[in-house]
Every structure is written in structure tokens, then in C-alpha cells.
Amino acid sequence: MPAPIEDYALLSDCRTGALVSLEGSIDWLCLPRFDSPSLFGALLGAPVNGCWSLRPADDTAVPHRHYISDTFILVTRWETAGGVAEVHEFMPLHPRRTEVVRRIVGISGEVDFVTELRLHFDYSRRLPWVRQVGTPEEPALRGSAGPEAVIVRGVRLVAEDHLHRGAFTIAAGETRDLTLSWFPSHEHPPKPLDIEEAIAATRSWWQGWASGIEHDGPHRDEVVRSLLVLRALTNKDTGGIVAAATTSLPEQFGGSRNWDYRFVWLRDAALTLEALISHGFLEEAHHWRRWLLRAVAGEPSEVQIMYGIAGERDLLERELTSLPGYEGAAPVRIGNGAVDQYQGDVIGEVLVALEAARIACLEEGDFSWPLQRALIEQVIASIDRPDNGIWEIRGEPQWFTHSRVMMWAAVDRGVRAVREHGLAGDADRWETVRDRLRAEIDERGVDPDGGYFTQHYGSTEVDASLLVLPQVGYCAPDDPRMLRTVEQMERMLLRDGFLLRYRTESGVDGLAGDEHPFIACSFWLVEQYAATGRSDEARDLMARLLAMTNDLGLLSEEYDVGNDRQAGNTPQALSHLSLIRAADALAGHRGRAADRR
Structure with missing residues (x-):
């Protein structure tokens, strides 16, 4: 079941937008434009219709969120019994790329995270072909259906039927970057993004506009x-x-x-x-x-x-x-x-x-x-x-x-x-x-x-x-x-x-x-x-x-x-x-x- 409408945050690259629930699930994303068919459609149905969740394994974790001032960079702070971590999410305003970045930052102690990915292209009408394309050191998962494809990097994802699940631990002072990049299926996937540069550029662009x-x-x-x-x-x-x-x-x-x-x-x-x-x-x-x-x-x-x-x-x-x-x-x-x-x-x-x-x-x-x-x-x-x-x-x-x-x-x-x-x-x-x-x-x-x-x-x-x-x-x-x-x-x-x-x-x-x-x-x-x-x-x-x-x-x-x-x-x-x-x-x-x- 989707979250209440008011529980969703917007990420935007001024071409399309992702809706992220308070509980850390991207339940709506159409790529590469707002009016494109959905990749994640759980907003209009259930998780089986496509979503990407990222949250602590501790079900009692409490989220608090805000946008970095005058931007659409979303920061969700998770407090658990074992520690505190933040998820920083945004869509870079890149002239030739369309992607979602989810950076996990350890604040104190250790926090175990679980991520679940359900790819369901074309308004949940197409299940993609999915395969591992990375290495143990740099894991990556590619999914393609018809003219579209995505590549997800940053965590090893293991198939469970039509769900791909990953888990990791983040400690104080550590960061981990998960990214989802869209591209035409007949082309090669885009190279990994420079996340530090992308965060700085995205923050600068939004705050410069707001100024x-x-x-x-x-x-x-x-x-x-x-x-x-x-x-x-x-x-x-x-x-x-x-x-x-x-x-x-x-x-x-x-x-x-x-x-x-x-x-x-x-x-x-x-x-x-x-x-x-x-x-x-x-x-x-x-x-x-x-x-x-x-x-x-x-x-x-x-x-x-x-x-x-x-x-x-x-x-x-x-x-x-x-x-x-x-x-x-x-x-x-x-x-x-x-x-x-x-x-x-x-x-x-x-x-x-x-x-x-x-x-x-x-x-x-x-x-x-x-x-x-x-x-x-x-x-x-x-x-x-x-x-x-x-x-x-x-x-x-x-x-x-x-x-x-x-x-x-x-x-x-x-x-x-x-x-x-x-x-x-x-x-x-x-x-x-x-x-x-x-x-x-x-x-x-x-x-x-x-x-x-x-x-x-x-x-x-x-x-x-x-x-x-x-x-x-x-x-x-x-x-x-x-x-x-x-x-x-x-x-x-x-x-x-x-x-x-x-x-x-x-x-x-x-x-x-x-x-x-x-x-x-x-x-x-x-x-x-x-x-x-x-x-x-x-x-x-x-x-x-x-x-x-x-x-x-x-x-x-x-x-x-x-x-x-x-x-x-x-x-x-x-x-x-x-x-x-x-x-x-x-x-x-x-x-x-x-x-x-």
C-alpha cells in the first residue's frame, strides 16, 4: 500500500521527478521525463508495481527529514538503537544524464541498511531482463525492457523472484553511494558519476536560482x-x-x-x-x-x-x-x-x-x-x-x-x-x-x-x-x-x-x-x-x-x-x-x- 500523499518528498532534475516516501521508498519515477512511462509505479498500486526502498533494517528506526536550504536535495536522518545515519537523495541537473543518487552517511555508531529494488517498466506492464554487470568491488545491476534500460550501482543486489535485495552496514564517518542511471537500451551504460562533484553542482544550481x-x-x-x-x-x-x-x-x-x-x-x-x-x-x-x-x-x-x-x-x-x-x-x-x-x-x-x-x-x-x-x-x-x-x-x-x-x-x-x-x-x-x-x-x-x-x-x-x-x-x-x-x-x-x-x-x-x-x-x-x-x-x-x-x-x-x-x-x-x-x-x-x- 502506498504512503499518504503528504508523506512524499519530491526530487527533481527539471526534466522529471521522483516521489520518495517518509519511510524511504521511491514509489513514483517516470524516466526520462515527467510524462514518460513509469519505472516505479507503487504509488498507484503496490510494491510489485515498482519501487526502490532504502532504510535501516531496524523497523523501529525513526526518520526526520528536510531539504538542504533552497534545494531539492533531501536529507533523511535515521535514528536507531545502534547509531544514527543520514540518506542524502537528489537528481543531478546534468545536461545529458538522468539519474537518482542516494548517499548514505554514517553519523554515529553503526546502522544496518536494507535496500529492495523492484524494476517494473512501462506503467508496470514490462518486467525487465536483469543481469549482474559489475565486479565484487564495484557491483552493478542492469535492467532493460524494450527501448529503456537502467543501471544500479553501489551495492550487491541479490535476486529473490522479481525483487532484488541488498544489505550493508554504515559506520560513523563512512559514506556509501547508490545510484540509478537511465539510458536507451541500445547504448552503453553511462560511466559512474562523480558524486562529490554532482552534489556540489546540484546544490549550487538550486541555491543560485533561489538567490x-x-x-x-x-x-x-x-x-x-x-x-x-x-x-x-x-x-x-x-x-x-x-x-x-x-x-x-x-x-x-x-x-x-x-x-x-x-x-x-x-x-x-x-x-x-x-x-x-x-x-x-x-x-x-x-x-x-x-x-x-x-x-x-x-x-x-x-x-x-x-x-x-x-x-x-x-x-x-x-x-x-x-x-x-x-x-x-x-x-x-x-x-x-x-x-x-x-x-x-x-x-x-x-x-x-x-x-x-x-x-x-x-x-x-x-x-x-x-x-x-x-x-x-x-x-x-x-x-x-x-x-x-x-x-x-x-x-x-x-x-x-x-x-x-x-x-x-x-x-x-x-x-x-x-x-x-x-x-x-x-x-x-x-x-x-x-x-x-x-x-x-x-x-x-x-x-x-x-x-x-x-x-x-x-x-x-x-x-x-x-x-x-x-x-x-x-x-x-x-x-x-x-x-x-x-x-x-x-x-x-x-x-x-x-x-x-x-x-x-x-x-x-x-x-x-x-x-x-x-x-x-x-x-x-x-x-x-x-x-x-x-x-x-x-x-x-x-x-x-x-x-x-x-x-x-x-x-x-x-x-x-x-x-x-x-x-x-x-x-x-x-x-x-x-x-x-x-x-x-x-x-x-x-x-x-x-x-x-
Whole structure:
């Protein structure tokens, strides 16, 4: 059985990531990218689905862990009756290698360690051919299946059916390095890594990046860790920003709301981009804008809501039977069927983020503004089309108020680019369309009796996404309609003090089952409270949200308050970037809409 979601740490080389449990088992690792098939899939099943455990033989050993400051080098300290030892784990940021390093360091006395390796390639569908390839002095085990292979060095591993086990003792002052290296099976294995050099380089890279963070408000440690998470989820080669490191971790335990988040949503990536820009990272913005230009190349009408890490378009959703699911939550899905949805808000999010880059003095390239013009025209061409909304409903498309506002924002940014930044475009026509959208939203997106914004036209329901309206400058946070909307949310969407996305029982999403409070939405509520003078409530809600982070500062998608546990895919970019925005709001920063009202 996998560990609780909040018990997992992330290791990252900015191409892929490993999830390591508190008990020392790597239960999730896809190589060489986040969206590659898994080598270790026990997170979505059991140890037989692939894992690599490393811990003291003493079952009573107590672990304590932390990241080395501003890095993803994980240190787990094990205290046993016979001694104390640490495991230092990381993924080197090497330009041509993909591997995991697990260094064991003796602190005092002696500690007996046991390691167990279960290789199960391709989402647990391929058992590899395995053979010993090292020497008694330098043991190594090679496993290969189809196009992929790994080599594990540092300990003699003995086969027990499909499990390979090793044991050793570490004494005070000693070190032992275990490594797992991935490589194409038709090539020779990479040579052993210089571990000392790799540790120093990895530490220097992460801390050097973090040293550029600009933040002058409260909760600095949490903001820095969240920005590091966003960087860890950003591919250092392509610039693509994945929504999370995992697939199919359930929104409802035992349920079927299980989705693959290892892709680049234009919306989530744009929001991540804004968070990075607001804290001093223009180079990342430039890198992502180049990714965007490559990914959306072609007809504007063919723009998708999400892409693969390098801009791939084919993300066909399918169900796996080889992995039984986290605590039995099935089906396990790879790919994501939402790729074929029309979500009217997405282009607006992209254009708002690109305006933020423009305001921050990122110069427009030869193609970036023509691309934005084309995206604006695509919004206008789709203006009479209902959509599936920000939450990717699988029911009937609706006229979602949030989506219509983001379409308004898309055209508004075009007008502003021409009027205020001197770029070329049909601002008069765009202004007419923008004003038409506002009139429509004000008439059809507001409940005529209650005077609050509604989830979609013709509905009396509210939706947490409406908290975005003042964030993008559609209305002021203290607009009477917005204040009434918040009152409705507090009545209808608060569960145990935290905010749901929407009421699943309304039937709008076309799915069975329920879900837990959505972490990002509650951070949006912090921002709204802070902007309307409800400072004590904002600080209280922020404190309760920060208590949801695990011991390493990581957040998943949702939170099961009744059972005090994280739910959904992890670590979740949207949760972390919303934490950053909320912290900025508590510091008095009004964010991306401050100069637009």
C-alpha cells in the first residue's frame, strides 16, 4: 500500500521527478521525463508495481527529514538503537544524464541498511531482463525492457523472484553511494558519476536560482519553497511547465475522479509565469514564451488548452489496467481527454500573463506580438460558443461567467497593448468587442435577484473561479456584486472552513462522486479577503492553509479536512502559485490587476 500523499518528498532534475516516501521508498519515477512511462509505479498500486526502498533494517528506526536550504536535495536522518545515519537523495541537473543518487552517511555508531529494488517498466506492464554487470568491488545491476534500460550501482543486489535485495552496514564517518542511471537500451551504460562533484553542482544550481527570488512580504520560506516547486516542474530544456508530477492521484479516495496532470496546461503555465515574473524571473518568462510559440504553431483555431512538455499535441486519454490505482481509486489514466475541450478562458490567461511580461519590460520578439494578435482574433471568432470551463467539466458546455470574463480580459489586453504600448492592432474593433462582452456579462452573468455573479448564465450557483474576476481587473474586489458573490460562496461552497470549486451535486460536471476543498481556491479567497479589508480573516485562513503543507512545504491539489490528509495530484503547481499570490496580497501587493481599474 502506498504512503499518504503528504508523506512524499519530491526530487527533481527539471526534466522529471521522483516521489520518495517518509519511510524511504521511491514509489513514483517516470524516466526520462515527467510524462514518460513509469519505472516505479507503487504509488498507484503496490510494491510489485515498482519501487526502490532504502532504510535501516531496524523497523523501529525513526526518520526526520528536510531539504538542504533552497534545494531539492533531501536529507533523511535515521535514528536507531545502534547509531544514527543520514540518506542524502537528489537528481543531478546534468545536461545529458538522468539519474537518482542516494548517499548514505554514517553519523554515529553503526546502522544496518536494507535496500529492495523492484524494476517494473512501462506503467508496470514490462518486467525487465536483469543481469549482474559489475565486479565484487564495484557491483552493478542492469535492467532493460524494450527501448529503456537502467543501471544500479553501489551495492550487491541479490535476486529473490522479481525483487532484488541488498544489505550493508554504515559506520560513523563512512559514506556509501547508490545510484540509478537511465539510458536507451541500445547504448552503453553511462560511466559512474562523480558524486562529490554532482552534489556540489546540484546544490549550487538550486541555491543560485533561489538567490534571485524577490519577496519582501510575509511567509518568505513558504513563498521560496513554492517558487522552487514551480521551477522543479519546469522543463529546463523546453520551458514547458507541467501541472503536477503525477497522474491519477484521486480527488475522492476510492473514486474515479483521477486525471493525468503531467502536461502543460496553457492556463496553469501562464499563471506560473506571472508568479515567476512578479518575483524577478524574466528569463523563465522568455523561455516559456518561446515554448508557446513552438507549441501553438499553425492555425489559431487549432490551439489546444494543453500540450506535451515539448509541445506535443497528441495526448490521447486511455485507462491502464496494469496499475490498480492509489488505494484502489480507479481507473488509472494516462493522457487527458480534456485536450479536445474548448475552454474559453485559456487564451485570456495567456494574454494576461504575456502583458505582465510586457509591463516587466520583456521585449516583444518578432513573432510574440503577431501570435498574440492571432490569439485575440481566435477569441473573437469563438465568442458565440459555450465552453467546458476552467474545471474541464465533462457535462454539457455552458456559458461560464469566468470564461466570458477571461475572453473579455483577452480582448482588453489587446486594446491596452495598442493604446498604451504602441503595438499594431485593430484597437477600435477590439474595443467594441470588449465592451459588448462586458455588457453581456453584466446582464447574463449576474443573478437578477441576488445581485451576485453566477457560475454560468441561467444558473443560481456560484463557482470559486469567480474570485478571479477582480484579479484580472474586470471589477474591483469591493464591487457590490463581488461582495455578494463572496457571501454566496461562504454559504454554499465552504466545507470545514475551506472552499470547494463548485457544488458537485449541481450536476454541471457530468461526473459521479464528490471531491474535497480545492487548495488553490481557498488561497484565492485569502487574496479577496486581503483586498477588501478583512485582514484578520485573511491571515487566519492563510495560517490554516499553510498548515496543510507537508513537512517539506509541498501541497497537492485538494485537502480532505475530515481525515487531515492531502488529495489529488502532487505537488500541484496551481496550489503553489496561488500560495505565492496570497502571500503577496497579505503584503499589500495588489497583483496583476492593480493598474487596470
